[in-house]
Amino acid sequence: MKNYFSIAKSTNSLYRDKCILKSGIPTKFSKMIPNGYLIFEDESFLDSTVAKMNALRKSGQFCDVRLQVCGHELMAHRAVLACCSPYLFEIFNSDNEPHGVSHVTFEDLDPEAVEILLNYAYTAQLKADKELVKEVYSAAKRFKMERVKQICGDYLLSKMDCQNAISFRNFASSMGDARVLAKVDAFIQDHLLEVSEQEDFLKLPRLKLEVMLEDNLTLPSNGKLYSKVLNWVQRSLWENGDQLERLMEEVQTLYYSPDHKLVDGGLVIEGHSEVFGGEEDHLQFVQKRPVRESTQRQMSCSSSGSLSPSNQAANTPKQTARREWKYIASEKTTNNTYLCLAVLDGVLCVIFLHGRSSPQTSPSATPCLMKSLSFEAQPEELEDQPLSPMHYARSGLGTAALNGKLIAAGGYNREECLRTVECYDPKEDRWSFIAPMRTPRARFQMAVLMGQLYVIGGSNGHSDELSCGERYDPHTDEWTQVPELRTNRCNAGVSSLNNKLYVVGGSDPCGQKGLKNCDAFDPVTKTWSNCASLNIRRHQAAVCELDGFMYVIGGAESWNCLNSVERYNPENNTWTMIAPMNVARRGAGVAVHAGKLFVVGGFDGSHALRCVEVYDPARNEWRMLGSMTTSRSNAGVAMLGETIYAVGGFDGNEFLNTVEVYNAETDEWNDCAKALTPLSD
Known part of the structure; x- marks a missing residue:
């Protein structure tokens, strides 16, 4: 007997239905549209396929790569490993004989840990005895499998107690995992006396x-x-x-x-x-x-x-x-x-x-x-110790000065968007954590409005751009939601002006080009309204307020970096082009000092930048200043006291947690604590 379809026409003129097989088992179909296309999703196909591929790996069939791990040989398929491990992808991609069998040797990894990662690569299931979790973490770090690193780190944290806290800290330190290290240190701070009674502590x-x-x-x-x-x-x-x-x-x-x-x-x-x-x-x-x-x-x-x-x-x-x-x-x-x-x-x-x-x-x-x-006879003055770094390396973060402290929120480190928020006290040269945001986010900007912090939009690293925003109250140390934007927005500029919050430009939902949109939020009525559009589409622009005007600086139209600058006049709701910067840049930071705009770092389309320039509105001109000690794109920049701070960012090779400061009197950047200008109480 032939299989047949029972088709029923829906009220919206689309066909829905079931396919009744000889066995009598119905199979679900997606909508079938009148032009003849059939869309079918087999939920069991993927599981069946990966199980078969893993069986082929274990039997050595169709394998084209051999991993030599401390004398053990593990067979696998290059395409599968390249999809899961950026490290192996780089190795395979540089192979001069891509069709031959590859041999990759690891003398310092645990064979069982690597086998666990191979199973994960084929099945998306991570199964490891508790004694092997550290070895799996170490192997995942070598393979640049960040998600596995995070899962192993979280597992270790869940097993941490006073007896093993020192051992866990030594491991996190050796792995260079700032996220795990910060949580271990926080645990030790809360349980120091109990930790001090343990054998690992007594051996220090x-x-x-x-x-x-x-x-x-x-x-x-x-x-x-x-x-x-x-x-x-x-x-x-x-x-x-x-x-x-x-x-x-x-x-x-x-x-x-x-x-x-x-x-x-x-x-x-x-x-x-x-x-x-x-x-x-x-x-x-x-x-x-x-x-x-x-x-x-x-x-x-x-x-x-x-x-x-x-x-x-x-x-x-x-x-x-x-x-x-x-x-x-x-x-x-x-x-x-x-x-x-x-x-x-x-x-x-x-x-x-x-x-x-x-x-x-x-x-x-x-x-x-x-x-x-x-x-x-020695140098007159020793170079001071470096300014304390943030606990997390962050790029695409939100930064602002609030109540004499520097706030650094969110951002991303490799593939992970962060919720954590750090607070820097210049008197103590120390970073501490405050309440985390409700949503992980990066590629956003932060502004202070009526004594509270606002973050709007950005990306959470897993889905489309965000439309949600939130507000931080320093008195309660809490974040609360604010009404959402009418469109999702990433890489937008954010600034306060005349007791309103402005969101300017940003990326379209596909992330391919900049936007002209400008929206204003009234914290009293809790409503959004449209403003005049920009003259030029922009995303990753630097935005700030100065003398009753709002400036949007540089950015990119699509991927082409801009040096053009626009100024918004809220009195007549108009944008006006002003003198362009000397250097086209996107992902730059901006701070206001002594009635001038200081634009810091960014990316010129090829390189992360160290250069800095200042705009004098009285002269309508830009001039170059002393460069930073480190190249920084998508860094956080803020004015605290009489000092401009640049924190985090990406230098072209690494995500940064370092801090440096600018002294306008000497036109010099410095990353040492002695460079801080004391804040008045």
């Missing part, structure tokens, strides 16, 4: 400090205290040529003076110290002895990797930042006794600190500055 190297105090003094709060301690250790390594291991061999005696300065206590008492000081909240360093010539040579050669005055100048900012110095957590265990976990020169260490009353021979204040000849 430790630095013992005895801090002498005047009778009427107490040690500062944990954060400020250990900021001073870390700086003291840095100076001991960099200026004196000490080794970290030597500092840990015996108890180090320090002195906390009445004017809140931390110095080498033993030498202060003996009267042999020379103190080189700064402001009240900054470290005071005591030079113990003239640096020997042999030590100077050792510092210059930097065989140990420690930074010094002589080799810092030769190091790029990126190289300097690789040596991690980080305060993680501390607890006051007894009266004037503290326990701290920190990273010193890349080494995870425990710091024990005990405060005690100083002998009567202790001075009542820090000795005055007296420069020795040996010190004057």
Whole structure:
């Protein structure tokens, strides 16, 4: 008997229906349209096909690649692996004999972990014993399988407890996983005393400090205290040529003076110290002895990797930042006794600190500055430590200044869009987390309106552009939804102007060309309205307000970068073309300082940019300024106090978590903490 169709005509003139097979089992069909096309989706076909392909792999049939993993040979199909692993795709794509059998060798991966990844590549199912998860993570990192890395990282975090927290941190640090590392550190901060009782913690190297105090003094709060301690250790390594291991061999005696300065206590008492000081909240360093010539040579050669005055100048900012110095957590265990976990020169260490009353021979204040000849022969001023980086590398993020702090929200790191939001305190040179956004998003801009932060549109990395927006209230530390845009919008400019929020330009839903759209949001009526359209289609433009006007700067029309600039007058709802920039750029940042526009970095169609230029509205002209220390496209740029900050972005090779600042008086960019301009209280 032949199969036959039972067809019923629907009310909308489209045909729906069932195909009744001889077995009597109905099979679902999609709509059939009158012109004769048939659309059918077989839900079981994909599962059946991948199962068969995996069976072929395991039997070695039709395989055209062999993975040699620590003496084990694993067969597979190039096309399947290339689709799942960007790393293997690059290898296969560069093969001079694409039709031959490829051999790829890995001597440092676990064969079982690689087999698990192969099964995942064919079945989309990740199955690993808990003992193998770290090995799977390591293999996924090599293969650049970011989704598997994330899943393994989340699994490890779910299994973390006080007993294994140090082990997990060491693993996350070795993998360079900032996301997992930040969560492990947050756990340790909440459970430091319990963690400190575990075997892994007890095996860590430790630095013992005895801090002498005047009778009427107490040690500062944990954060400020250990900021001073870390700086003291840095100076001991960099200026004196000490080794970290030597500092840990015996108890180090320090002195906390009445004017809140931390110095080498033993030498202060003996009267042999020379103190080189700064402001009240900054470290005071005591030079113990003239640096020997042999030590100077050792510092210059930097065989140990420690930074010094002589080799810092030769190091790029990126190289300097690789040596991690980080305060993680501390607890006051007894009266004037503290326990701290920190990273010193890349080494995870425990710091024990005990405060005690100083002998009567202790001075009542820090000795005055007296420069020795040996010190004057060295550079007059040491290069300061790098500004603290964000916990996450971020590109396409939203950035704004709020209540004297710098806010960095969302963005993407490789393929992952972020929800997390970080807050930078310039007084502490420290990043901390605030409430995450409700929606992961990147390629958006952020603005402050009536004391609250607004983010609108962007992309979540998994679907089309977003139309949703949200508002952050710093008083409640909460994000709430705001009415959606009428169209999805990605790479749009956002700015506040006259108590309204403006969204300008952006990408069309297909992401192929820029938009002319301009919309305004009224926070009182909670409604959107249309404004005059731009003269030129733009996406990834920099947008900001200055003296009652709104400026949209550069961007791209399709993929062609623009140097043109438009100015919006809200009084007559018109856009006017003004003088173009010297450099065409998209994905640039903009900040307002002293009545001028500072446009920073971006992408010129070929390269991420370091160059910066400033617009003077009184002259209607642009001029070039000093370049950044690092190329940055899609970075966050904001004005905080009298300082312009550039954070994150993409340098053409890596996603960045670094920070640098601009001093308008010297026309210089700097990535060191000493470059910060103090904020007035």
